[in-house]
Amino acid sequence: MESCNWVLKYASILLVLFYRSSSSTYATPISSFSPSPLELVIMNTTSLHQSYTALSDFRLINRRFLETCSAPSSSVQINISSSKSTLSNDEFVTVTVTGVKNPSEGDWVAMISPSNSNVGACPLNEAYYIQTGDIAKLPLLCHYPIKAQLLQNDPEYLSCKKKGCSGSLKFHVVNIRSDIEFAFFSGGYLNPCLVTRSNPIKFDNPKMPLYGHLSSIDSTATSMRLTWVSGDNQPQQVQYGDGKKVTSEVTTFSQNDMCSNPTIPSPAKDFGWHDPGYIHSAPGALSVIKAITDEVKSNNVNSIFHIGDISYATGFLAEWDYFLQLINPIASKVPYMTAIGNHERDYIASGSVYVTPDSGGECGVPYETYFPMPVQEKDKPWYSIEQASVHFTIISTEHNLLPNSEQYQWIQKDLASVNREKTPWLVFMGHRQMYHSGKILNEDKIFVSIIEPLLLQYKVKTWSLKRISEFGYLRGHATRTELKLELVNSGTRKVEDTFRITK
Template sequence: YCKESSTYLSSGKGSFKIRLVNVRTPYVFALLTGGFDAPSLVATSKQVTFSSPNEPLQPHLALTNDPTTLLLTWNTRDSKEPKVKFWQNTTTNIRTQAATSNKYTSKDMCGPPATTVGYIDPGMLHTAKLSGLTPGQEYNYQFGDDPEWSQVFSFRMPPAPSPNASITFIAFGDMGEAQVDDTLQPIHAQPPAINNTNLMAKEVNERDLVLHIGDISYARGYAGVWDEFFDLIQPISSRVPYMVCGGNHERDYPHSGSYYEGTDSGGEPMYIDSTAGVQTASDLVVSKELQDNVEPLLLEYKVDLAFWGHHHSYQRTCPVAKKVCQDDGTAPVHVVIGMAGQSLSGNIQEKQPDWIRFVNVHDYGYTRISVSPLSLTLEYIKSDGTLKDTFTLKHTNPFDFLKYEKAVVNTDPSVVITVTPNQLNKSGDWVTVAWDGVSHPSDTDWIGVYAPPNGEESIDPSKIAPVKYQ
């Protein structure tokens, strides 16, 4: 309101500062009377323009099904030959990758307000595939088109998939955005999202990716909210892959297409979403059917951890199957992580079921997950940096994933394994194992260290487990 300026009500004049995100078109300021119920336009300003209206903005990295390739998406007003320049260490070996471009209009949207008052021309959306990257290595990059180029950003490739790999990532849901200058929007904003993104940005250099499991910006038909959202997450999405799932607020308009279909990047996680209140048409009516059909899949494929959103809270279960706590490592732990920004939910049972281990409906935040071959640790971080909850999952049998029943013996006399020394002095001595002659090497080949019974020299991998592996 104008009255936020201390001189306005007494003098009819005032001023305050407002932060503007480049939305690819000039801004016009207006003064209106009558509040929000009966707005009446009194005056408008001259246009406010950006010196670089075609400024490349909104960088967003994403994983693909190739561990040596990332996708980069960004936005401009228009472009003739959009591309990315990327390099390691110095600028002496710059690679360039052309981008593909597309856009949408109001006619592509489902209905109002996206087709009417909420529509802003989105400009062009550009996507480039950065291939031939080395897992774990640092790269610099710049995107745009002559003469408009972005600032120089950098990213570190996630580690390559491997039985020995360790990764660490951030996960949350139901975040949204808000104006850092405290201005209002046509829809309800989520101010806690600012603290969360600022805190995540401080640690993102130590993470391999971010997982936002649904209810992304809460734009709800107002396109300008997406510009503000991408501006808010830029310090994160420009640095690590920012992976998302669709929530109900991304596909909640009637006839907006199938919720379950889309282009497969090769790495989407499963996401099941609740979209209604308690009524005859509510999905809560079929919750038993969901449990009956989904839970067996999670158990069959030995899922350790399941993330859920939509309810704006943090909740954690024991390892649970059929509403009964199980031994660690034998059933998935379910964690609700919908506490990243949208108003927190208070509809929690007073008496929690026996399989609930932790509930918090008071603190915004996100989760930090560290995964190694034998353990997974999750930390619930409040938006002020306080640790609110943590737990660790461990595999009681580290070779539980090894399919013994599928193991075969198919020896190749041309492959030679040598171990030196083969006579050791004491427990804890080191050896060097070397191999040669593999005609078709694969990234899934591995070395097993076995201790055959009775000192036998031959082994049958279908009948004996390795002591360790590499």
């Protein structure tokens, strides 16, 4: 009996899966209205994003809360403890600051890349953070620090009574290709005072192929694509099966590809930019991954669907590398299929139907480059695939869905093409929700009026699961006669809600 198991990451609604980070009114195509100036969006950003945007734990990994502090007067040195003079692809380094005469609560260390970046004070950069919905207290530098930590995280730092005090911090470093350095600041985040900088440190091999992840190539899901990142712009080769080889196709994107605003530049266009390296893709047969999929058979997972809000980089490009490193253990073993969301696509006057700055100026370019799905062409990120007894239809809630739109016509054609004898189950997914039982966000009535009739016409039943406030995932198992779905709380691993359908 054919069966299929999958995990939906950060999704919320059963069968019709729309994540909850939307506003309550579906927007008309961008060409039909005049967008408000970016400044007006920023003015109301706190309430806007607190109501409609969920902040992931990953997004806060690189963004520490920093309090105002007094500037110490000291002459200090920075020592970096690593296994060797260059950095490996993934390691923790210990950074020790010595010679501090008057330790302060506001002393902090930043990891900077590339090492020649401008780390002077830029107080107006607060607007760059705020426009992405990040209202945390952050270091306002001219160049976004990859990571930052308070020295008081070392419990012995503030209690030191010596003439020359020291503090040590651990930083997680992954290969982002450009060299890095560490900088010690005093004066807090509003008035940072650069005390000293370390010597630059390079990676062992900036051209190393890294962060490989699998996805299906076409709607049949009978072949796979391997995608990875490297600092090398020359094609690389993948070996699989009985010595077969395939050469990669190479692509990248530049700062000029990012969206922005003439009044306030977006993070992606300005101080959040980081060279993405070169993205390699190589197609192959299912036999390419047979050996590694055997490792996950014990977990009974055939594929993963991550429906929007992928990395939460929101214009700070180095965070994509950390996210790719984070998912590598699972995405390199089973297909990691994705859908675009507001934090990947939306920006002012960029063609997205929602007029928000949620992508930080990325406008879908990094997402579509790092995660090539079986779509028809760029910036049309809707597709369908079949796995065993399930037909998956993946849409973009950030693009026009009105009846005369290209996406609507595609959805109608795709639903009509499903052979229920071959694939008795049809799962329809998109990032934003169509229904909501909460008090703040109600269902989008225009959205419902557009999509619901199509689903009913093609006998796609809509079901709702109990909402949980924490991030969770949907675990599904399908045979030809039964579909079972469970909503799992990712923190407690408790099954919060479940249902099953039988034929």
